[in-house]
Structures are given as structure tokens and as C-alpha cells.
Amino acid sequence: MNIFVGVDLGSTTTKAVLLDERGTIAGRGITNSRSNYEVASRVAREEALVTARFNLVRNALVADSELAGIADGFVPLLERTFRREQYRDQLRRLRGELHRSGDRGRRSQSPTRLREVLDLIVDEMDERADRHFGALAVRKSDFFRDLAGGDYMALAERFAEPGGVEFETLSGLFDRAILPVENSVSETPMEELVGRALDAAVGASGPRGGAAAGLELAVARVRSTPLEELSSVGTGYGRQRLPFPKEQIRSEILCHGLGAHVMFPATKTVLDIGGQDTKAIQVDENGIVTSFQMNDRCAAGCGRYLGYIADEMNLGVHELGPLAQQATTCVKINSTCTVFAGAELRERLSLGQRREDILAGLHRAIVLRAMSLLARSGGVREEFTFTGGVARNPAAVAALEQLVAENYGERTINISPDSIYTGALGAALFALSASRKAA
Amino acid sequence: MLLQKEMIGKHYRDLASAGDEGSKVVYTFVPGNLTELMGSFGVLPVLPEINALQSGMRKLSGDYISEAEKQGHSEDVCTYVKCDIGMLKKGNVGPTGLKLPEPDLLLLSYTGCFTFMKWFELLRQEYDCPVAMLHVPYQADGRIHDHHRDYIVEQLESEVIPKLEQVTGRRFDEERLRQRLALSAEAENDLVWVLESAKNVPSPIDAYFGGVYYIGPIFTAFRGTQAGVEYYQTLRAEIEERLAERRGPTTPEGELEEERYRLVMEGPPNWTSFREFWRMFSEEGAVVVASSYTKVGGLYDRGFRHDPERPLATLADYCMGCYTNLSLPARVDLIADYIREYRADGFMINSVKSCNSFSVGQLLMLRQLEERTGVPGGFIESDLVDPRYFSSANIKNRIESYLQMLEQKRGTAA
Numbered sequence: 001m002n003i004f005v006g007v008d009l010g011s012t013t014t015k016a017v018l019l020d021e022r023g024t025i026a027g028r029g030i031t032n033s034r035s036n037y038e039v040a041s042r043v044a045r046e047e048a049l050v051t052a053r054f055n056l057v058r059n060a061l062v063a064d065s066e067l068a069g070i071a072d073g074f075v076p077l078l079e080r081t082f083r084r085e086q087y088r089d090q091l092r093r094l095r096g097e098l099h100r101s102g103d104r105g106r107r108s109q110s111p112t113r114l115r116e117v118l119d120l121i122v123d124e125m126d127e128r129a130d131r132h133f134g135a136l137a138v139r140k141s142d143f144f145r146d147l148a149g150g151d152y153m154a155l156a157e158r159f160a161e162p163g164g165v166e167f168e169t170l171s172g173l174f175d176r177a178i179l180p181v182e183n184s185v186s187e188t189p190m191e192e193l194v195g196r197a198l199d200a201a202v203g204a205s206g207p208r209g210g211a212a213a214g215l216e217l218a219v220a221r222v223r224s225t226p227l228e229e230l231s232s233v234g235t236g237y238g239r240q241r242l243p244f245p246k247e248q249i250r251s252e253i254l255c256h257g258l259g260a261h262v263m264f265p266a267t268k269t270v271l272d273i274g275g276q277d278t279k280a281i282q283v284d285e286n287g288i289v290t291s292f293q294m295n296d297r298c299a300a301g302c303g304r305y306l307g308y309i310a311d312e313m314n315l316g317v318h319e320l321g322p323l324a325q326q327a328t329t330c331v332k333i334n335s336t337c338t339v340f341a342g343a344e345l346r347e348r349l350s351l352g353q354r355r356e357d358i359l360a361g362l363h364r365a366i367v368l369r370a371m372s373l374l375a376r377s378g379g380v381r382e383e384f385t386f387t388g389g390v391a392r393n394p395a396a397v398a399a400l401e402q403l404v405a406e407n408y409g410e411r412t413i414n415i416s417p418d419s420i421y422t423g424a425l426g427a428a429l430f431a432l433s434a435s436r437k438a439a
Numbered sequence: 440m441l442l443q444k445e446m447i448g449k450h451y452r453d454l455a456s457a458g459d460e461g462s463k464v465v466y467t468f469v470p471g472n473l474t475e476l477m478g479s480f481g482v483l484p485v486l487p488e489i490n491a492l493q494s495g496m497r498k499l500s501g502d503y504i505s506e507a508e509k510q511g512h513s514e515d516v517c518t519y520v521k522c523d524i525g526m527l528k529k530g531n532v533g534p535t536g537l538k539l540p541e542p543d544l545l546l547l548s549y550t551g552c553f554t555f556m557k558w559f560e561l562l563r564q565e566y567d568c569p570v571a572m573l574h575v576p577y578q579a580d581g582r583i584h585d586h587h588r589d590y591i592v593e594q595l596e597s598e599v600i601p602k603l604e605q606v607t608g609r610r611f612d613e614e615r616l617r618q619r620l621a622l623s624a625e626a627e628n629d630l631v632w633v634l635e636s637a638k639n640v641p642s643p644i645d646a647y648f649g650g651v652y653y654i655g656p657i658f659t660a661f662r663g664t665q666a667g668v669e670y671y672q673t674l675r676a677e678i679e680e681r682l683a684e685r686r687g688p689t690t691p692e693g694e695l696e697e698e699r700y701r702l703v704m705e706g707p708p709n710w711t712s713f714r715e716f717w718r719m720f721s722e723e724g725a726v727v728v729a730s731s732y733t734k735v736g737g738l739y740d741r742g743f744r745h746d747p748e749r750p751l752a753t754l755a756d757y758c759m760g761c762y763t764n765l766s767l768p769a770r771v772d773l774i775a776d777y778i779r780e781y782r783a784d785g786f787m788i789n790s791v792k793s794c795n796s797f798s799v800g801q802l803l804m805l806r807q808l809e810e811r812t813g814v815p816g817g818f819i820e821s822d823l824v825d826p827r828y829f830s831s832a833n834i835k836n837r838i839e840s841y842l843q844m845l846e847q848k849r850g851t852a853a
Binding site: 237250286290 | 809
């Protein structure tokens with residue numbers, strides 16, 4: 001199968017989207033950006049290739065009347081199995097890095113003792129893997145750093161004292177070990193992990209008789225289908241460092257405009273609130289950008305602001321929106337300066353105001369800032385599409401809906417659950433159209 | 440460019456030795472500068488905003504601005520002012536490393552920028568010297584009326600000329616002024632030819648980044664001098680040659696090989712990262728074919744010439760005719776004409792918040808220009824000489840996005 005790749009390097013996450021020749025999404029991948037864009041780009045791409053492979057499996061099953069019935073059960077099982085395998089592979093690398101870091105430092109504890117405690121922790125983490133990837137598991141994050149970090153810290157707290165090792169030593173070792181694990185790619189080829197997951201899923205899925213043979217055959221066919229990348233386009237802040245030639249690099253403004261147009265073809269105005277900037281974009285009926293506004297002297301009120309607030313409140317960033325929605329009143333927050341917001345937050349809390357109400361005010365403050373950019377770019381036209389990581393935050397969406405209605409009247413506000421992939425989708429579309437033009 | 444640098448260098452040397460030579464020194468501003476009149480009295484001009492931009496280009500402005508902020512100037516104050524005040528407080532050593540002389544007269548010849556008045560109020564506290572202020576009416580309805588002109592001529596006769604006579608001990612010599620005005624007009628003809636050479640496709644010049652070098656001499660001490668006339672003759676000959684050989688404009692990386700985008704630029708450039716800013720355009724093949732900034736010292740390309748036949752009236756017209764004295768509708772008209780005449784693909788606004796003369800109304804202009812011309816506008820924000828307000832990655836991102844948008848539009852139109 002021929003595929004076209006779009007990669008969007010964001011300040012927080014890196015996304016990849018694969019399209020087939022008809023422009024249908026074949027696969028998508030996402031990873032945290034780390035400080036290493038090249039690895040992030042590679043990982044996102046590989047993740048997308050994996051999901052493309054899974055989609056092929058789904059399509060093969062659905063196309064077969066005998067197997068169509070098991071597709072809904074088999075594919076999620078396959079994904080879970082793969083994630084668990086992948087997680088274990090990363091744990092193996094983490095163990096190695098922990099040992100290496102442990103051996104290097106000069107500490108009061110004996111190295112053997114330290115190793116023992118580290119092994120206890122990682123063994124237990126390995127056992128917990130099933131819990132993260134069970135059928136009903138709810139994961140707070142899909143990134144290894146977050147999943148493993150949560151478990152590791154909890155276990156370190158449990159094992160430190162009985163093992164005679166300081167908790168600080170253990171947490172310091174994790175901080176050091178996680179970086180090389182994140183910043184390098186596993187020596188186990190992704191295809192091998194996919195293969196292992198397929199075998200395991202076929203074994204565990206349960207069909208007997210003819211259906212089992214059919215499933216094995218379908219899976220074998222998918223495994224041997226080559227996925228050939230015909231062209232790729234990169235976008236986002238790290239785009240200059242992507243391993244693409246210059247003509248294969250597109251501004252994320254164009255990519256977001258086009259991506260939003262494809263997701264919602266009647267889109268005229270796009271708002272993207274990403275990790276470090278906010279963009280208001282106007283597009284024509286073909287998804288071509290006609291004007292745009294960004295904030296370049298100050299990045300107040302971007303996604304990173306929420307990240308900072310979450311840290312200040314000791315919450316996960318995804319918890320902020322739902323909490324803010326429980327507000328009974330909206331506290332007026334004046335500052336969208338990320339640094340001042342921390343002070344304002346503490347001040348409000350000390351005055352006895354409710355956390356939920358303060359959070360509602362913070363969300364409104366961000367959206368107010370975006371409203372000013374929207375006004376600059378030419379206003380909010382029908383239809384209006386909201387993209388970027390912040391579009392996944394329900395409180396930000398609610399504030400936006402209210403302010404748009406107040407300022408521009410009723411507007412259709414489109415938010416795709418996959419809005420985080422908008423830029424990468426636009427980039428993949430550019431890759432596809434460049435390839436069509438060249439043909 | 441080399442000749443221009445040498446001229447500016449010599450001017451700073453002349454200023455440094457002004458005390459020894461017994462020359463009188465006048466501090467004044469670029470917009471509405473009365474260079475011919477000052478020249479007829481034999482005084483040397485010091486232009487604080489030129490000092491500030493030169494300090495910006497030489498990476499000195501950051502320290503000066505901090506110094507001024509230490510003295511109590513707010514973060515929002517025009518950074519030219521803070522750079523100048525900081526430089527003064529740190530010993531008044533000019534951008535080329537030579538000490539600047541103290542003024543014998545503070546001549547405020549343009550009030551279209553309100554900050555200029557405040558700036559000179561600050562300088563007046565520092566120096567024990569007379570001040571002459573010329574009140575320049577704003578072109579509210581986009582044109583110069585006779586009563587405006589009469590009002591300025593009256594102030595020249597009753598305020599400016601007597602102060603210059605008092606400071607220099609010389610009588611006003613109208614004939615000398617006429618001679619200088621004639622030299623000005625000669626240089627102005629050549630400058631206009633150079634600026635309009637950008638109407639050619641491809642253009643042999645960049646009328647913004649290159650343009651600031653071209654306007655340097657005529658906006659500063661060299662208008663109405665033989666050296667100024669010769670500079671513009673040399674420049675014109677160079678550009679004529681460039682045009683005949685179909686060579687592109689000079690860029691920080693050498694000659695531009697392919698003109699891919701033709702832009703009109705509104706607003707002053709950023710000086711602290713001037714070459715980096717320039718490269719962001721030139722590396723993408725973007726050439727600025729016309730700009731409003733190169734008109735802050737006069738709209739010669741719209742027909743104005745210094746006229747020796749009406750010496751004081753022509754100075755009055757000059758003071759009122761600089762770009763920032765135009766009303767917003769007049770600015771929109773001018774840029775819309777540029778977009779058409781210079782066959783521009785787009786226009787871009789570099790907005791500098793601390794410069795009210797330029798930044799007020801720019802978003803409105805952006806929208807009106809887009810509506811009027813159908814050509815898309817780009818908007819970036821930076822500063823004049825405060826190095827803290829040049830966010831390189833963001834500005835580059837914005838410029839690239841804008842140019843890619845033009846490219847994409849071209850693709851669909853074709």
C-alpha cells in the first residue's frame with residue numbers, strides 16, 4: 001500500500017498522520033515531543049504505521065463475511081496486546097538505564113542493594129502492565145513517561161525504606177534513566193512487536209475451526225503487505241529539524257487550515273490553541289488560508305498556561321477542564337501571563353475562593369485572549385472549527401461557545417475528537433497533493 | 440553602501456571634533472528636519488533617533504534601555520527615547536565610539552510624533568541651551584492647506600530662524616538656503632529614480648532593507664550638500680548598471696538570485712536583529728518593492744521636491760509631508776497605490792507597539808488594504824531597538840507561513 005505522511009512537531013506532542021492514495025486516513029500516531037524532535041518524529045511515524053497495520057487488519061476482517069463479526073472484539077484486543085508488548089519492551093530498556101545510572105553514582109548504599117531494589121520496582125511494574133492495558137483499563141496518559149513514572153514513584157516510595165535506599169536516590173535515578181529511554185528508539189523493530197501482538201491476539205481471541213484459519217490467513221496477509229511511504233511533509237515548530245528537504249516543509253498555519261477544512265468542509269474560521277501559540281486562521285472554500293493572526297511578542301494564554309496551572313494545583317492537565325466545569329461561579333482572572341497566573345491563583349485560594357470557580361475564570365481568561373486574535377484576523381465566520389490540544393478541554397470549549405455567541409451570534413462550532421491531528425492531517429494532504437502534481 | 444557608511448562615519452567624526460572646531464551643534468529629528476536651513480547657518484545636526492537605531496544595529500541599545508529604565512522610564516516608552524536617554528546617561532558616546540557634542544540648540548521641527556515633544560522635554564532638563572519648537576499641523580484631511588503652510592512659515596520666521604541666528608551669531612542668508620535647496624532637489628530626483636527602479640520585475644533593489652541604506656544620507660545631514668548629490672549620482676549609476684545586467688538586489692547573503700515574492704512593507708524595521716530579519720525575507724526570495732518607512736523623511740516619490748524659489752514655504756511643505764504626518768486614509772491610499780504600481784503579491788506590517796506614530800491604526804489599515812486591493816496582508820510584531828522584543832522563531836514562522844500562503848494562493852489562481 002502506498003502512503004503519504006504528515007508529521008506535526010508541536011512543543012508538547014508530535015503527531016503523524018498517514019493517508020492512502022484516496023486521501024483516507026490509514027494511520028495516526030502521537031508521542032510526547034521530548035527535547036529530541038528527530039526521535040519524536042520517528043516515534044510518531046512508527047506509531048502511525050502500527051495503527052495503519054491495525055486498520056488493515058480491521059478492513060480485512062470486515063471484508064470477510066465469516067470474520068466481520070469478530071472485528072469489533074479482535075482489533076481492540078490486538079491494540080491492547082501491542083501496547084502491553086511495547087510497554088514491556090520500554091520497561092526492559094528502562095531497567096537497563098536504571099542499572100547503568102545506579103552503577104555510575106557514588107552513593108552511601110551498596111550498588112548491589114540498589115540494584116535489588118530497582119529490580120523489585122521494575123518487576124512489579126512489569127506485573128502491573130496488564131492492569132494498564134486490560135480491556136476496561138482507564139489510562140491517564142498514553143505516554144510511557146507518564147505511565148511508568150506514576151508506577152515507579154509509587155513503588156519507589158513503598159520499597160525505599162525496607163530496601164534501605166533513599167527515596168530521593170530512586171526518584172533521581174528515574175529522572176535520569178527516562179531520558180535515554182525516550183530519546184532513543186527501541187532496538188526491537190516495531191514490526192516485530194506488531195507481529196508478536198498479532199500472534200498473541202490470534203491465540204487469545206478464541207475463534208475455532210474455519211474462522212480461526214481464516215483469521216490467521218487474514219492476519220498473515222496484512223503482515224506481509226508492504227507500507228510504502230511515497231512522500232512526506234513536516235510542519236510545526238521543529239520542522240526545520242525534520243529530516244525533510246525544504247520543499248517538504250509547510251507552515252503549520254497552512255496545515256491547520258487545510259486539515260480543519262478536510263475535517264469540516266464548511267469551515268471558514270479556525271482557532272488553534274496549541275502548547276506555545278494561538279492561531280486564528282481564515283480559510284476559503286478550498287481550505288486555503290486567506291489571513292491569519294498569531295501572538296508573537298507574548299505567548300500568554302496558550303496551552304502551556306494550563307500545564308503550568310495544573311502543576312501549581314498538583315493536577316493532571318486533563319483534569320482541569322472537568323474540574324472547572326463544576327464551578328458555580330466564574331472568578332474574574334485578569335492575568336493571562338503564565339507567571340502571574342500562579343500568584344493570582346494562590347491569592348484567590350488564600351481568599352477562600354473555590355478551586356473550581358478559579359479554574360473556570362482561568363479558562364475564560366485564555367479564551368478571551370484568543371477572542372482578540374480572532375477579531376484581528378477577521379472575526380468568527382460560519383462555520384468555526386476549534387483545534388489544538390486545548391480543544392480537548394471541555395471548560396475551554398464552554399467558555400469559547402459562550403464568548404463566540406456573545407460577540408458574533410450563533411455559530412456552528414466544530415470540534416473533532418481527533419483535533420490534535422489537524423496539523424499533521426494537513427501536512428499529509430500536502431504530501432499527497434505534491435505527489436499527485438508530480439505524477 | 441560602503442560610501443554611505445563612510446559618509447555617516449565622517450559625520451560622527453565631525454561631530455566629535457565640533458567643540459575643537461568651534462562648530463555649533465543642533466539636536467533635531469529626521470521627520471521634518473530642516474537640514475538645508477541648519478546648513479545655511481553652518482551648524483551640525485545630531486539626530487537622536489539615528490543614534491538610537493545605529494546603537495541598535497551595533498548591539499549597544501539593550502544596555503542603554505536598561506539604564507533608562509533604571510532612571511524610571513517605563514517599559515512601554517518608545518525605545519528610541521530610552522536608548523538615547525540611556526546613551527546620554529552613560530556618557531553620550533555615539534554609536535561609532537566617539538563622544539557626541541552637547542547641543543547649542545534643541546530644534547524640534549516635527550510634532551506629528553507626540554513622543555518627540557516629551558523626548559525634548561527630557562533633553563531640555565539635561566542641557567542648558569535654547570529650545571526652538573515648530574508646531575507642525577497634522578494632515579487631518581489628507582492634504583496641506585495654505586493656512587497650514589502660512590502657519591509654519593510664520594513660526595520659521597519668528598521662532599526658528601531667530602534662535603539659529605542667536606546661537607550662531609550669523610544672519611539668516613536666504614541665498615545660501617536657496618543654493619542648498621537646489622542641491623537637495625537634485626539628489627531627490629536621483630533618490631526617486633532609485634526607489635522607483637523597484638517597479639521593474641524582477642526588482643534590482645530591496646526598497647526596505649536596502650532602502651534604509653539608500654535613504655540614510657538624504658534623511659540625515661547630507662541633504663542640500665554636494666556630497667549628498669554625489670552619493671545619489673553614484674547610487675543611481677550603480678542601480679542602472681544592476682538593472683541593465685538584470686541583477687537582483689543585494690542581500691546579507693550576496694545577490695538575490697530569484698525574486699519569488701514582491702512585497703510592500705509598512706512600519707519601521709527592527710534594528711537589533713536587522714540582518715537576521717532581512718535574511719528571513721531574502722532566503723525565501725521575498726523582495727520589498729516599496730515601503731512606508733523609507734518615506735518618514737519625505738514623500739519624494741509622490742512629487743515633492745525642495746523648491747529654491749519658495750525657500751520657507753517649501754520647508755513648511757516638507758515638514759508636513761512626511762509619512763507619519765499623513766492621516767490613516769491617506770496612508771491606506773498610499774500603500775494601496777504602491778501595491779498596484781509596484782505589482783506586489785502582498786504587503787506586510789511590522790508593528791512596533793512602542794512607536795505610536797506608526798502602530799496606531801495598523802490593524803484597521805490591514806483590513807482596509809485587503810478589502811481594497813484583494814491582496815493578503817501579513818502582520819508581525821517586534822520592536823525598534825529593544826532586543827527583548829524580537830522573538831526570532833515566532834517571527835520567522837510568521838513570515839514563512841505568510842509567504843507559503845501567497846504561494847498556495849498563486850497555485851490555486853493558476
